[in-house]
Amino acid sequence: MRSFSYSRPTTFDEACRNAEHTRFLAGGTNLIDLMKSDVERPTHVIDIGSLPMRDIADRPDGGLRLGALVTNADTAAHPLVIDRYPLLASAILAGASPQIRNMATNGGNLNQRTRCHYFYDPAMACNKRSPDTGCAARGGRNRIMAVLGTSDACIATFPSDMCIALAALNATVNLHGPDGGRTVGVRDYHRLPGDMPWRDNILQPGEIVTSIDLPPAPFGPHHTYLKIRDRLSFAFAIVSVAVGLHMEDGRIACGSIALGGVGTKPWCVPEAEALLDGRPPSHSLFRDVAERLLHGAVADRDNAAKIRLAPRVIERALWQAAAGTPQSQTDKTIR
Amino acid sequence: MNVISTHIGQPVSRIDGVAKVTGQAKYAAEPHPPGMLYGVVVNSPIAHGRIETIHDTGARQVPGVIEIMTHLNRPHAALFEKSYMDGLGVPGAPYRPLHDGEIHFNGQPVAVVFAETFEAAREAAMLVRVDYERWPHNANFEVALHQKYMPSKTRSNYVPPKPRGDAAAAYALSAVKTEGRYHLAPEHHNPMEMHATTVIVEDDGTFTVWDKTQGPQAVQAYLASALSLSKDQVRVRNPYVGGAFGSGLRAVYNVFLATLAAKMLKRAVRVTLTRPQMFTHAFRPEAVMDIALGASRDSTLQSMIVKGVTDTSRFEHNMENIVIWGLINYRCPNATADYKVAPRDTYTSSDMRAPGAATGVNLLEMAIDEMAYACGMDPLAFRLHNYSDIDAMHDMPLTSKALRDAMAQGAQHFGWHDRSMIPGSMRDGRELVGWGMATGIWDAMFSPTSARARLGQDGRLHIATAASDIGTGTYTILAQTAAEAFGMPLDRIDIELGDSALPECPTEGGSWTAASAGAAVWLACHSLRTKLFAALARCKNAPSWARQDSVKLEGGALHGMNENAQDSLSLSDALSLTGQDVLEAEETAKPGLRGKISQMRKARFTHSAVFCEVRVDPELDTVRVTRLVNAVAAGRIMNPKTAASQIRGAMVMATGMALHEESLMDERVGRFMNHNFAEYHIPAHADIPDMDVLFVNEHDDEVSPLGVKGIGEIGMCGTAAAIANAIFHATGRRYRNLPIMPGA
Numbered sequence A: 001m002r003s004f005s006y007s008r009p010t011t012f013d014e015a016c017r018n019a020e021h022t023r024f025l026a027g028g029t030n031l032i033d034l035m036k037s038d039v040e041r042p043t044h045v046i047d048i049g050s051l052p053m054r055d056i057a058d059r060p061d062g063g064l065r066l067g068a069l070v071t072n073a074d075t076a077a078h079p080l081v082i083d084r085y086p087l088l089a090s091a092i093l094a095g096a097s098p099q100i101r102n103m104a105t106n107g108g109n110l111n112q113r114t115r116c117h118y119f120y121d122p123a124m125a126c127n128k129r130s131p132d133t134g135c136a137a138r139g140g141r142n143r144i145m146a147v148l149g150t151s152d153a154c155i156a157t158f159p160s161d162m163c164i165a166l167a168a169l170n171a172t173v174n175l176h177g178p179d180g181g182r183t184v185g186v187r188d189y190h191r192l193p194g195d196m197p198w199r200d201n202i203l204q205p206g207e208i209v210t211s212i213d214l215p216p217a218p219f220g221p222h223h224t225y226l227k228i229r230d231r232l233s234f235a236f237a238i239v240s241v242a243v244g245l246h247m248e249d250g251r252i253a254c255g256s257i258a259l260g261g262v263g264t265k266p267w268c269v270p271e272a273e274a275l276l277d278g279r280p281p282s283h284s285l286f287r288d289v290a291e292r293l294l295h296g297a298v299a300d301r302d303n304a305a306k307i308r309l310a311p312r313v314i315e316r317a318l319w320q321a322a323a324g325t326p327q328s329q330t331d332k333t334i335r
Numbered sequence B: 001m002n003v004i005s006t007h008i009g010q011p012v013s014r015i016d017g018v019a020k021v022t023g024q025a026k027y028a029a030e031p032h033p034p035g036m037l038y039g040v041v042v043n044s045p046i047a048h049g050r051i052e053t054i055h056d057t058g059a060r061q062v063p064g065v066i067e068i069m070t071h072l073n074r075p076h077a078a079l080f081e082k083s084y085m086d087g088l089g090v091p092g093a094p095y096r097p098l099h100d101g102e103i104h105f106n107g108q109p110v111a112v113v114f115a116e117t118f119e120a121a122r123e124a125a126m127l128v129r130v131d132y133e134r135w136p137h138n139a140n141f142e143v144a145l146h147q148k149y150m151p152s153k154t155r156s157n158y159v160p161p162k163p164r165g166d167a168a169a170a171y172a173l174s175a176v177k178t179e180g181r182y183h184l185a186p187e188h189h190n191p192m193e194m195h196a197t198t199v200i201v202e203d204d205g206t207f208t209v210w211d212k213t214q215g216p217q218a219v220q221a222y223l224a225s226a227l228s229l230s231k232d233q234v235r236v237r238n239p240y241v242g243g244a245f246g247s248g249l250r251a252v253y254n255v256f257l258a259t260l261a262a263k264m265l266k267r268a269v270r271v272t273l274t275r276p277q278m279f280t281h282a283f284r285p286e287a288v289m290d291i292a293l294g295a296s297r298d299s300t301l302q303s304m305i306v307k308g309v310t311d312t313s314r315f316e317h318n319m320e321n322i323v324i325w326g327l328i329n330y331r332c333p334n335a336t337a338d339y340k341v342a343p344r345d346t347y348t349s350s351d352m353r354a355p356g357a358a359t360g361v362n363l364l365e366m367a368i369d370e371m372a373y374a375c376g377m378d379p380l381a382f383r384l385h386n387y388s389d390i391d392a393m394h395d396m397p398l399t400s401k402a403l404r405d406a407m408a409q410g411a412q413h414f415g416w417h418d419r420s421m422i423p424g425s426m427r428d429g430r431e432l433v434g435w436g437m438a439t440g441i442w443d444a445m446f447s448p449t450s451a452r453a454r455l456g457q458d459g460r461l462h463i464a465t466a467a468s469d470i471g472t473g474t475y476t477i478l479a480q481t482a483a484e485a486f487g488m489p490l491d492r493i494d495i496e497l498g499d500s501a502l503p504e505c506p507t508e509g510g511s512w513t514a515a516s517a518g519a520a521v522w523l524a525c526h527s528l529r530t531k532l533f534a535a536l537a538r539c540k541n542a543p544s545w546a547r548q549d550s551v552k553l554e555g556g557a558l559h560g561m562n563e564n565a566q567d568s569l570s571l572s573d574a575l576s577l578t579g580q581d582v583l584e585a586e587e588t589a590k591p592g593l594r595g596k597i598s599q600m601r602k603a604r605f606t607h608s609a610v611f612c613e614v615r616v617d618p619e620l621d622t623v624r625v626t627r628l629v630n631a632v633a634a635g636r637i638m639n640p641k642t643a644a645s646q647i648r649g650a651m652v653m654a655t656g657m658a659l660h661e662e663s664l665m666d667e668r669v670g671r672f673m674n675h676n677f678a679e680y681h682i683p684a685h686a687d688i689p690d691m692d693v694l695f696v697n698e699h700d701d702e703v704s705p706l707g708v709k710g711i712g713e714i715g716m717c718g719t720a721a722a723i724a725n726a727i728f729h730a731t732g733r734r735y736r737n738l739p740i741m742p743g744a
């Protein structure tokens, strides 16, 4: 870790004063790790812990606003979240460990960085860590890397579980910056790597996430978060699927799906979701949806298994949601 | 020795437990001598080449930095001389930290920054830049296999396989044949506590070195010869060790670098490794085994051909016993084995919990399962059918082998007899249920060991030996042994371990400590008793009953017998009467004449039978281990509680071996890439079911003086195979590469 200066402002304007080489510190479960590994090298750290972003509040449209500083643990345990957005609670509980969720915040989860081995190791070339130095993950040990949305410059997976549910819930992200506030759909928040993989998302320098808004989600019990990983807890997804279905008389009125573990960002394909509209659940429908979601997937050296596995996980998740039997995150049996 | 048991064999909780959970127990990185410098190591990012230039100007400007030690400015030491030999090492030319500018492996230390604070040292270490000239390297195991060889000088503990019959001919004639290549990924030990050394420079100029090691006397000898010190100039302490699993068998580079720096800077120094740096030294070698088995129609094994290769570095020849186990454990008239090592430009692979057997037994037991199925015979019945009552490789009788009992009791406990033979035939909802089993075998070793017993004025019994408790429960079982042998309550016994200044004890490893140190403590306590009785007998002012033969020492006091049954004398009073402050006895436990002869004429092993249930979702590639039963035949069990913990811990590790653990080598650079606990997956709680450990009764007077065989490693052997075999039973698919992961 390199020396840095530190401040803990109490107002947004103070916090958002655009400084070079600055990082916001929330729970620190990601940022501090990366600073210890010499991956993040901010010269100034702004601790945002005193900013008023710790509430979960009702929205006039029947939705919910999640403060950026509310911890992942408190969010998943909040009665309104459990009641209205069990999909979100489930996705959060599928991630990390209780200790980490106690520290991790919603804003930090949204902005967490990839777990690419090569990104984490300053001895290796990485475009995301150091622009235009190359991508050592290509042709390397890349079993955990993405198969969708990759570019020549970067194939890193966006690792969050929570954000996959947020994408399926069509949440929006509220930002505050040096030039005031703006709101962005969560599906548009993360960027494809393209030729600028060092930019994970659309956040501008000095901009801060203040809260996340959840629109009403009329899924009832017809949702699930299904995560396949290399051990049964405390591991990032190899493939994960968040599904919410609006069921009417045994048919799917409309549905929402997001994939984790396979994409360079939370992976959503509106055309795939549209296939569900007005159709009864069936194997062939779900297979088509899965196929559409995986369209264009490319494997590198070690990660072809994700392309084989993902459709099966998607189909199972769709069945779980259609049946109204969401995946439990404590009972590891997958039904 | 005839041992009656009040203490030995009781499920005593760890006597060091409170010290550990309250932070009283001091580990290698915890002493804080005044003026101590913090050292942070800079490692090479290339596998082979030469250092061209070291740029350390920026690093030296970090406030608090005292010195940056490299091959260019380090002091001279005997280690750097051509004639130097590494007593702890394996054959070859040992790696010498900061010797010269040549790079032999990725992760090799190239500089150590010493600073007043850890933070300054770490920051400066990040600022050290090194230019390298890169030379060609190979870190690819498949490529290394083409260069496999048998070292001209083999490791002392390597047992060359002894062929019997004509395996090739018998294989050709066999009615049932199986053949396959099995593979095990490299793994890292990853104990909870990372390697660390704190060196204290004493007022008289001697060094006290706190090191995370399994052998304080071995490290003392290493440092003495590496730095041309006499043994009384360096004392090595490791009273507590937060796990090691073999990573502390050899001196890790931090101990040499820290001591060299303390000598150079004349200051106390601490060097700790980070978790990523734990992937820059010892690891369990990657392995392949080609196993061909032949059997006759009646399921009798006729031929066994086992070929194995493990990886080693370019500079040393690390060898393991991976191919011998089937030849020892199965009655098969024709058997042959071949073993070689394959060189890579990496650090030298090394011993990790049950070295050789964890690899060789598990991979072989997967092949045995395939053969049982090829014969159409239940895998347990097949093993019983081909059971050997002797060491079939050496044609030697065994001191004991209660494996039949282990198989029977394990099977009974598990409910094996309800198993349906056909793969894929047991289901629960969407999940396929699989039941698999395997057997385990591991050496039962004994090493000459000394211990001292001392009785003090406070009436406490003090036991000392240079053994290391690496988390296994050694403190506790030695206290039980002393209590039993001396007739003392447990809470009046102090055990001192982990100090090179104590009576000689070999490095902790190979599961021999309980048998060896236990025997030494037993002897020392008996000898001390005898001394005490003799001193009292000579003592004019002692009560007359206490000067006779009919005195007993029980519950920590002397008691009269027969008509003097009412009389007693406390140990402190007894000691006062003798006029001495302390009474002391030191003894060395050796195999003894009978034991030595028996070691030549009889083979000695620990055995086990492991049963496993898995649930597999065949569409999603998920595997859940839902039951594990391990029945172990390990001679006398000193403490069923700590012993069962050892078995359970090893079963967790073996579950990792079967399903999770793999150090991912990027052969383009020769570097292990998943070098942290987020990405190197050891099993989490959710992966581990309730595990049942059974110890079967096995009386063995010959294996070691106390009849103890040791239980630290046997739990690894067979467990991974039982899981793989259960996955086959669930799915009908054979996975011959460990670990078995989603998408395999």
Ligand SMILES: Cc1cc2nc3c(=O)[nH]c(=O)nc-3n(C[C@H](O)[C@H](O)[C@H](O)COP(=O)(O)OP(=O)(O)OC[C@H]3O[C@@H](n4cnc5c(N)ncnc54)[C@H](O)[C@@H]3O)c2cc1C
Binding pocket: A023, A024, A025, A026, A027, A028, A029, A030, A031, A032, A033, A048, A068, A069, A072, A094, A095, A096, A097, A100, A103, A104, A105, A106, A107, A108, A109, A110, A111, A112, A113, A159, A160, A161, A162, A207, A208, A209, A210, A234, A235, A236, A237, B677, B678
């Ligand atoms: C061992 C381990 C395992 C894990 N496993 C999982 C898992 O399985 N699934 C999963 O989803 N996650 C997992 N995580 C990641 C964890 O969820 C994230 O580390 C956590 O959510 C980050 O939140 P934080 O508040 O600690 O962020 P910090 O570490 O404080 O910050 C992370 C980044 O977000 C930025 N940031 C934080 N808050 C804001 C804000 N309000 N506005 C703008 N930028 C902001 C920071 O500047 C920084 O760049 C794991 C982490 C660890 C260490």
Ligand code: SF4
Binding pocket: A114, A116, A117, A118, A119, A125, A126, A127, A128, A129, A134, A135, A136, A137, A138, A145, A153, A154, A155, A156, A197
């Ligand atoms: S995949 Fe992306 S994060 Fe990983 S090394 Fe390549 S550029 Fe860096």
